Amino acid sequence: MLQDPRPIKPLQHALSEVLEQLAIEFLPSQWRLQESLTDPGPQQELRHLQSYLDACNIPYQVFHNIKPQELKHLPSSTLAMADNGSTGSLGELARCSTEPLVLRWAVQLDASKPGSRKNQNSDNPVSLLAFWQKLRDSVWLRNALRFEEGSFKPVIYASLLINVLALAGPLFSLQVYDRIIPNQAYASMVALLFGVALCLGFEHVLKHARHSLMEIAATSIDTRCTSQLSEALLNVPIHKTEPTVLLQHLRSFEHLRELVTGVFLLALIDLPFLLLFLVVITLIHPYFLLVAVAVIGLTLLVVASSHYRLSRLGQTQMKQARETQSQWLDSLASLDSIQAHGVQHAHGKLLNQLQLKSRMGGNAVREQMFQINQKIHLLQQSSWVFTITLGVYLIIEKQMTVGGLIAVSMLTMRCFAPIQKLQSHLVQTHSAQASFEELDQFLGQDKKNPQARSALDKIEHIELKSAGVLKPNHVWESDQESNFIVRNINIDLPVGTRLAIIGPTGSGKTSILKLLAQQLKCDHGHVAVNHLSIDHYHPSEFSSKVGYATQPPVLIKGSLLDNIRFMRPHIDTAACWKVLNQLGMKPGWSSIRMDCTCQLKARATIFLQVKNRRFHCAEPWQENPA
Template structure:
């Protein structure tokens, strides 16, 4: 069913699920662009699968509820809704009557009334109710409402609230069944043994055994449900966190890579606390009242003993959790530093070996491990104190109940069996109560981790940048810089300043300059990886910040001199997960840059593994592959940063010839280079010096002026 039926509209392959989401956004007046969903995973056929619909609806700004029901909704209370059909893909259900339904079909792009009986034949029971964002209207009076609904974590947890109902029911039954053993013991001691009632003994024994079996089954069912919820949340939350990391603007990216990776890994602490074993513990703690109530029924005021012990455990938990939080924060910071050093050392292993720097790195690791060990030891000591206190409190409870029980027994108010029963009940009630300190500690750790991850969500989000007034695609871009300046951070010096130039469609431009003159930075600015900090850059007369970053980058391609390769095959590095790219397109891209010259000699072909960061390839091969990757999908403008820096003269000559033939007349080419051989395919030369334009004009004219200036200087 998840394989959508592709249609062709104006030469564009149509994904029914994406079109339904687009139509739903249009009906609620929300700006939507299909390229927003380009980052989401696709199935083998290149279409958005059903389980990715919630992520797509989040990006579209729509609220939704995923529903499974055997019958179509009646009336319009749950509509509109995206309906998953059999081989027909997806439609948008707008209205449902007794005999007819009104649907919007993506293949026709229009509404149509259909017979309900025929429509329900393909209905799969899965639908997604979509609705606008009422929180926008509530934002002024109740801003927390919108935050709770759209929060990356609480919003997903809220959608699973119905799934927790069986967990609560199972916990109630488990705790009620746990009373069976103490009651059985009390009756055996008080009635069966004194009367030697064997038949009663076997009846009671059979009943309690059945209770044990049922309790076991309920525990297994509860664990399975909780695990399923945790798995669903894990898939959704991990994707949200990872996609959010990828959506952070480069200008706002802060922190070490290892620390960021450690922070992301620790989100499991949050997930486990709210959707795993901690939930079961919290529920068990809530049901302590059941055991205390039974103790009160059997032994009256002796119920105050477990209540007092529970209160003391809670107080100890509050005291200890503050100490645990301090220790865990130190441990978290130390772990992040260790991860940063580990990532840097593994990435730069070749440099360390070449320069004999292993000893220095090992010394740094030893110091960090020593510091981290102290914080971990402190954390373990506090946890050990919490466990020991729980054991001591439980022992005090047992002794207190036996002493109190003696006086009640002497007064004839309770029996010997009742004393044994209340001791067993108290032990059962204090078992989850002994976890109060653990729960408070885990809860505080989860809160701190959640706050740490929250900081990743507070910055800019490229998926939300850009205005809806910009056209959907960029063709024949005319780019103009107006008094543009740029610096990477407030503390860093100005990288580019006073930029005033225009790049016309189809131009061939070479940019030269000394090291650190701003050539690479200019390319990053030109292709939308960064935005000017002062002044403006316009594309076809529109400020570049009005375009979505995805729009700019799909039209303006950037190939850096240190472009990254990823573990996988040559094919995977060329496509980077983009679907629908044919073998012929890959071959043409390789030929356009001359990369086919080395690939044709390799038995693996496109399936050849490149290794981590492309380490199984030579420097020239990595450069070729990065250049070919930019040619897989045609760009309106292409910026190449030192493309032939790792090539010999013969290879460079081949590359220039192939690139000249591959570039279409309307395509713009900008090359940053120190190699004069590339001037042959350029008609304009820009010289940068200290972040400013020192010269700009036809290649021959600029070179002549530079030669004359050198002659005068000599």
């Protein structure tokens, strides 16, 4: 063990026990990171706990100033701080308290809600057969592969010819040792050499052709899979978007793509041609078939028996690698906070520990793979020894020839080729298995398209009615003002109205704009467009009539006109200048070159569009260096 996962402080200890009951792993490294980033002050323990739960995407509810008569509504696993400052689980605090218990705050975990990792950690690896069954039944993957269109038929035909031509070597040895050498038929030897050379040449050409055909089919599959993934990622509801989760889907796609378009698929295509070699072995002598079938069966048994353990190790190693990568991303994103708190050295030690832990997980996988490869190699060598021993006995008994023995040895070794390829990519299969389950849930989910939607020709009126948005991992039932980002917002915006929202940082100005742009969903109240609820319109209808410029702005290389006309080349220059003049922007700005690295400020603006022109408007100006 690289570190003792058992926490020391009471709150850490209570949290680890509660997470263990919920089948969620406690991450000491993440706990220490959030502790180093939490500012000292009032309710430091609560802010530290909330930061950890938010980082691990664990839903929770927070309650303040809980009186003794209200404790009956909370489970004993609730994390809390008593009025005397002691922290721990509610059950432990109640047992240690001799007086009526009063709580400053309480945090109730709810791992059954979306976003919980309970199901992700408790899933057991399924068998290889069940995994391939899932692959076959997946609608989106079947649409991407499109086997019915015959994209892999040329590859299969080429594999058939390659495996047939592979018989040239054993048959050549059989003829040389049984007929050419005893009869000294050198002319026949020349003819055989010419024929074998042709076979080897055709095999070489066919392998190149199969590789090219496989690349073409793989590129087509990759394009279709990427199209489906990009469509799903870019159309995911913005209020449900979490960059870490979407990045995880991209990584899962990379693992699955390597499985369905790489060498593993070629080895899988070659596997059925074992029967061809076994048939030829049987024709030479049936006894060798028993040896070959027994050894191949034992090899497949070793692979199948090691699947569960290797799958477990592979999933653990993948989770550790993702934790390390996620920690690196979080560290780079919060680099200013790390430097401001002066915790670079401690944070560097944390990253080193995570990297070492990930490396040790990879070492365990490689050690298991080494043991499996050694077992297969031992079986392969044993097969060769048994074949030679049996062949010598049959030669002495004059039941076969030396050429037949050499041919059988070559065919037996050939039978192991696809099995060895499959085994070498077995870890890749396990990684793809976990990746496919994540992607299948993301891409295979039903898209809810209501049957009837109202048409939205133009927007004449937008209204917020008692709109409220909850903070992440909070519920409406708690009904506490601290649980809301914005609450009871009422805004009436007829067409042509200009609205300025003024308030301090964190008061909800951007959240109100995102509510109007439907990038946030109301947890209470609703948004009305033309006096109808926004739910009556299709999201694409609404987004085509409303533009939203984010803060900070996302700009492309070029002038202001280039940015306004981006993806809308039909907009003429006069219309662009009209919009810029309405926003009070001077024509001189059009000559300034801008890219995404410029230091710009922007005031986000909602612009209700007339004449179906969608402008994302902003008022940029150069930041004063002084």
